Amino acid sequence: MSKFEALTGNDAVATAMRQINPDVMAAYPITPQTSTVQKFADFVSDGLVDTEFVCVESEHSAMSACVGASAAGARVMTATSANGLALMWEIVYIAASNRCPIAMSLVNRALSAPINIHCDHSDVMGMRDAGWIIFFSENGQEAYDNIIQAIRIGEHPDVLLPVAVCQDGFITSHGMERVEIYEDAEVKAFVGTYRPQWPLLDLEHPKTLGPLDFYDYYYEHKRQQIEAMENAQRVILEVTGEFNKKFNRNYSLFEPYRLEDAEVAVIAVNSTAGTVKVVVDQLRDEGLKVGLLKPRLFRPFPAQELASALGHLKAVVVMDRSVSFGAMDNAGPLFLELVAALTLHGVQVPMADYVYGLGGRDILPREIERVYRDALKMAETGRVERLVTYLSVRE
Amino acid sequence: MATQPTKLTPKELSKRPERLSPGHRLCAGCGASIIVRQMLAAIDDPVVIANATGCLEVGTTIYPYTAWRVPWIHNAFENAASTISGVEAAYRSLVRQGKIPEQNVKFLAFAGDGGTYDIGIQALSGAVERGHQFLYVCYDNGAYMNTGIQRSSATPFGAHTTTSPAGKVIPGKQQFRKDLTAIMAAHNIPYVAQAAPSKWKDLMQKTRKAVNCGGAAFMNVLASCNRGWRHGTDETIELTQLAVDACYWPLYEVEDGEWRLTYKPKEKRPVEEWLKRQGRFRHVFRPENRHMIDELQAEVDLRWERLLRLCGEA
């Protein structure tokens, strides 16, 4: 029987980590993910997990130790944020191309400079092409559910890729909410035991991992990575389906909210999607046909499915919590990817981007309401007055 | 009955299977591969090895070939220590959970001086401070040889490298070599040693102590590089020993904090004899630079005297 607990997003993830009971956890503290690692350290020192906890001297070494442990044949987890992820940069790519199914809790925080400890998505957006599977989570419950599924997804033989589960720094990582925690035995049964196919510690069959590739083989190894990413979506839907059945959830590639009969929709990820739902309900009460699409899976990017879910709309507005500096119109990455996805899948609809909440600036219901009113006008006129709007920035 | 360790004689050692196969692409006369062969020959137990990016890694694992006949992993340039600490942590966890049997595996990391003195020192310090049971070996050839002989903090004073060239105004490297072995001894780990392949028995005995010390161990081993030092491919061992006899590269160990000299040259050679044999020091023999030889000799003597005191020999 599962039970409800009052947990912060970090504690929910730490609880999942305890239930998963990985063989190795190598991590370095950084706000706002730190309380996950602190909580897990309690589990370790109280003997509640079998995990070998490697308290490294930097995030670069955190991911390095994770790659070593995973290659050795262990199930490995870690957690980080913002600059910590940036310091791991070199090894994040190596983890993916070494096909190490490391599960990482990525508590989103603004990248420096200036240094800022609050939430935005510049960190995850910066590594989106590194070869990791990436999930977004609206709240602690979703982060808990996603990281449990991440283990099965990453370790699937057709995938064997590392997985990052995102949630918003402070807003949900430090926000205490009601979280349904499943029974330890149920989670343990769901994740099963890790059976590495080519563990480094297999002394009978010594392996070399991390050779020097010249231009005769590097491309082939990269092509294998592409194949894994292509298999991932199918595997994700399988594992998600199994999870939904076992734990009575309703996850998919994304969550449509009052979208079917909507004329206009906002696309937003993580905690802001929750605030958007409140505004959708209010505007629906006023008789306005508005909806939300909340992406869950970001890499691999389900372009086809997103396009078909948005095909019927008269206007689409994307809310980006980061900026692709120098990209088209200095828009946000989520917008740029969705424009491509929709256009290439034959969905011709006016689209605009609203960049918001950089460095943790709060996004209020009334600001989202304005976004919807703009969208409704776009639907009416069929014209986009301004492609990119920087919400609440003081001129 | 625990099997007896292989006797440390060339005859007995030559009967053991080679763990580093021929066919690797290290330069002819490379000191690093001699060190690896000797050290691995000294270890009877199974080994799992991590390498930093560098000559050894590049020369031995050009895809699809690998010269390693033991489990081997390379991750990146500055994280051999943190990578092997991850492998060791996995081993510890999996054995403790009964998922794999205990097989008395010895974990080693091999890295060059660039990968150890400079870019990898943080990961090294972290891993030994955490007390992982592994031996970190720095094959010190005194520069970033793989990428074309750039200066590292291990490069000797006065040496020419491509980033500390012997110019008219600045004749070669201006700093003395960083004494990394002493820094590692200051970590108060069970075993630290400085060794050289020319004294192969000393190197092998130290290797055995290191892998059986029950904690983190560090060994700094002089690896002559004929390309970077500019000497003949056949002079590797001779010049390595000359560096030892000139006390530029003293052989000693620090066991549980106890400093012990393991070799004292019968006749201490002037460092000039060692410099004379290497093209990278040709410019210090010009009249206007000769003072550099004296400066280097003074520093070598200072450090040698200090070492003698530390080892209770002065």
Place this chain on the structure above:
Amino acid sequence: MAELTEIRWHGRGGQGVVTAGKLLAETALGSGQYFQAFPDYGPERMGAPIRAFTRISSKPITIHSQIEEPDVVLVLDPTLLGIVPVTKGLKEDGTLLVNTPMSPAEVRDVTGFHSGKVFTVGASHIAIEEMGREITNTPMLGAFARATGLFDIEDLSEQLRAWFGKKISAEIVEANVRAMRRAAEEVQQG
């Protein structure tokens, strides 16, 4: 029970403001309600004025933004009245609860909040008497329960015992419970 109650706490770093929010959340959980408890994180140094937020509702809460117009404002440290605009955004018919020896009327003058309800309680005084230390978060919870009627004192008492049970000695737990119940009695409305 109002569908959604939004609460803002004012205090100083180290006074247990965040813990108070979490205690309230646990109590809401106990009574089958939905809740959110989140701090307004800045560098929370000892003594620095900080805020924390709590939302309590009978229905799931999905909103994730700061609380601009709280229904209830609690001020754990009376010295903040002059420094921090504690009633900013407080709803017209909102409730202000302050730990202070002053009377509600005096608090209205100081804060300029002349509508809604104002409650005062000598939480510091009660805390020192009952617990020997000026820990005001648990007494304020008692006063809050009484002032808003949102929670039953018994539930809160059980929750305190459950929350502190493992962490501190039974004697101190009971002192907290006593202080909370006294504050519930002594809170004044004006």
Place this chain on the structure above:
Amino acid sequence: MELKGWRDIPIGGMILEAGNAVEYLTGGWRAFRPVFGQAGCIHCMQCWLFCPDSSILVDPDNEKMVGFDLNYCKGCGICASICPVNVKIIKKAKGAGEELAQDDPRLCIRTVEEGKFEE
């Protein structure tokens, strides 16, 4: 080794055949070659200890040094320089040595597997 497609190689850049570098013959690098006066050899195995390329052939049963593996020997000459026998019985000679291999009994070319010595 002819180049394989991406479906026919292990994922993650792994190499599963330990020590397959033996397929890559570095003997071609030689500019010099070791010349060995077998009769004078005292079989001290110093050359085995100091060879960077594991190219000293050893007969483990009879504890004898029996020649050089010219498939891999890069002709560095270390064995010649460290050979302790006063009359250097290993000399560093010009030329890679293949043209002399057939007729000079002192030169032994053997392929070596796992350090075992085969006739």
